[in-house]
Amino acid sequence: MFRLLLLYGFTLLSFIGLSLAQLEPSWGYKCEHNNCKKVELTADNKKTAVSLSVCRLYCNLDAIGTLWPKPTGIVQIGNDVVKISPNEITFKTESFKREPAYWSMATERFIAMQKKKLPFKYSIRSGGKSLIIEVTVESDDMVFTLDTYEGYKLKISENNDGVHAVITAKNFYGARNALESLSQLIVYDNIRNEILAVAAVEIEDEPKFKYRGILLDTSRNYFSIDSIKRTIEGMAMVKLNTFHWHITDSHSFPLVVKSQPELSKLGAYSPEKMYTPEDVEEVVRFAKARGIRVLPEFDAPAHVGEGWQHKDLTTCFNAQPWKDYCVEAPCGQLDPSKDEVYNVLEDIYREMIEHFQYPDIFHMGGDEVSVSCWNSSSSLQNWMIAKGWNLNESDFMKLWGYFQNNALERLDKANFKKVPIILWTSRLTEEPFLSQYLNNQRYIIQIWTKGDDPQVQTILEKGFKMIVSNYDALYLDCGFGAWVTEGNNWCSPYIGWQKIYDNRMETIAGSYVNQVYGAEAALWTEQVDEWTLDARLWPRVSAMAERLWSNPEDGWRAAESRMLVNRKRLVDIGGLSAERLQPEWCLQNEGDCPI
Incomplete structure (x- = not known):
């Protein structure tokens, strides 16, 4: 081991020694017909040469330089870049007082992203201007819905104090999107070995x-x-x-539901392959700091199986040959005739809603329900006949509608409010159903x-x-x-x-x-x-x-x-x-x- 370390150290030192002389680029770029064209660096052109990353910022402005996705509104971009110091990035804002942790996560991420642009082989040249990011939002409200405005305005300018990026937005989510665009306007220049930012730009985007x-x-x-x-x-x-x-399906039930512990105990592939409430909450926080909602789905009445073995609440679970009962092994559907189904669903909904931080929309799945699966249960057939129904497709669609109404009632009860519900296209989303x-x-x-x-x-x-x-x-x-x-x-x-x-x-x-x-x-x-x-x-x-x-x-x-x-x-x-x-x-x- 010691010999390997010595060899590695010698090789690394040799590489660094070579890098100072040989790792300098041989090529620069020029903008020609809206494309960045490669040109060999010479003693005559090296001082004015442009690196590929810098060329991309300005060449073909119809494509908005390096930005992805391209902005939708007003874009004005200058022709100059300015050297900045990645160690001198500061944020100025009077906003985000309601939930400051999310803005702290966003700013820390932004700074980390700039440092990831640095070459790992050697240190960049010292110096550069400070980057001062001033942020103003209209509301500190962190609620995110389908009506939340995610647009922003970004203006970059340079003066003697440094490079100023001014962000205005209605909320955290717009400001975060502005940071994403700002990051893409900062590049590493491998010719001069420094970090450069666009010196002047105005963007209005949504x-x-x-x-x-x-x-x-x-x-x-x-x-x-x-x-x-x-x-x-x-x-x-x-x-x-x-x-x-x-998060769940007929194959496995990895979500830990504390009020229904059998679901994950029997349904997860192994104890190591579960998602605890703490795991879910960690993902939700991580995503929110990045402007992303986490949408939970509990797919039902089909796509259930593993985890439900002891509950006697399913039909055709793992039935064979599976192609006669579902589209993919293992089969399984909830039995809408059993009242206990809705009690279990209410527990699942309540805990999902809590740990997903009361999402603004909820996905109830609802695809690939098999009539043949339900029709394989004699007890379900008897229940339907007792209600005066037949066993035709339209009757099973009525059964599906019965399930959906009851499940939705329990979801609303668990959530204390009504939120938009997403369903997959299916036979139920065809007319007349x-x-x-x-x-x-x-x-x-x-x-x-x-x-x-x-x-x-x-x-x-x-x-x-x-x-x-x-x-x-x-x-x-x-x-x-x-x-x-x-x-x-x-x-x-x-x-x-x-x-x-x-x-x-x-x-x-x-x-x-x-x-x-x-x-x-x-x-x-x-x-x-x-x-x-x-x-x-x-x-x-x-x-x-x-x-x-x-x-x-x-x-x-x-x-x-x-x-x-x-x-x-x-x-x-x-x-x-x-x-x-x-x-x-x-x-x-x-x-x-x-x-």
Whole structure:
């Protein structure tokens, strides 16, 4: 061991010795026809040469430099950069007195992000101006709802005191988004070995869509809290605002519900693979400091199984052959005829609501209910017949509506207030059942079918608000090998970032686009765990983030070079193992790779 340390130390010292002479860059860049073009550094041009990171700030201002997502409002950017000291960043504000801890977390994160831009090989040149960030918000209220305004104004200027960044916003969430943009206007210059910021800029920015989310399924495979937080960190970097936690399913019940301890004791894969109330609260706090709501989902009446073994409240649990009773093993559905079902649900809802800090919306799942599963229970059949019902599909839809009404009543009781409820598209969201059993003033419908499914227009015509997760563009588990048979999985092919970027809400919703809150990329995890998580999500989700924030008129081609920069930022600053999109040569030779 001692010999290895000596060898490592010798090698490192040799590397540092070489770095001072040989690690200086050989190439600079010039802006030519809106592209950053590579030029060899010489003694004549070295003093005026521009690094790639600096060139990207100014070249092709229609693309708004390095910003992702691109701003939606007024943008004015100067032609100068100024050297700043990453050790001299100060914040000035009289705001955030109600919950100061969240602003402290946001500012600490901002400072840490700037230090991650520094080269690890050697120290940057000393000196540089102070960065003074002045923040004013209209309200200290930290409540986050679908009506919360997330816009901001950012103005950067330079004087003798330093570089001043002035942020004005209505609330914490807008101010936090401004910090994200400000961070992207600060770069490391590898020619001069210093940190530079844009010297003059004015930005007025707000998102086009209110709901911009990622769904992560943590039932089919378990994900550590660290991997969840890493995902949320990436979301913050591209201004997504909702982490949809599909925390339980028929495969496992990893959520600890203290009033119903059997659920996780029998339902988790192991004692180490549970989410305690403290874990949930930690994730919620972490996300809130990054401008992100954590949306809990308890999917029912289908998608239940493991954890419910001793309760005698389910039908067709783990029935075989499973394809006769559900879409994926193991099967399982709650039995709506049993009153105790609703008592257990109330306990689950109460504890979820408490530990998720009383969320402004709640997801009740409601997809893939199987009539054949319910119809396999003789006791449930007898209950329905005793009520004067038959055993036709319409009767089972009535049973489903009965369940939904009772479950919603218990949710409202546990929550002490009524919040918007999200349901997946299903047979229940088709006519005539949509009008019979669901209220468009209470329910938001999340579509997962194809974007051109006629059901979409029917739902919108009936006045429902919508969240889009069309599987042909936003299911990120598609395009891999099948896991229950040979060939590819059911929703193949693989969906590239380009298709995600061009997945427009106007195309899906048409004239009803104002009823679309936004969209959500879904990662179902039959074939994913925390070790493959990052590459499944990133940087593809960034494409959706810009579509929802900016909704640019241009397609993906205009964003291609910035996407490469965005991917590099996710890796370097976010620590994400984002999928590589192109050779690095394409990043350094902008415009020379596209056909």
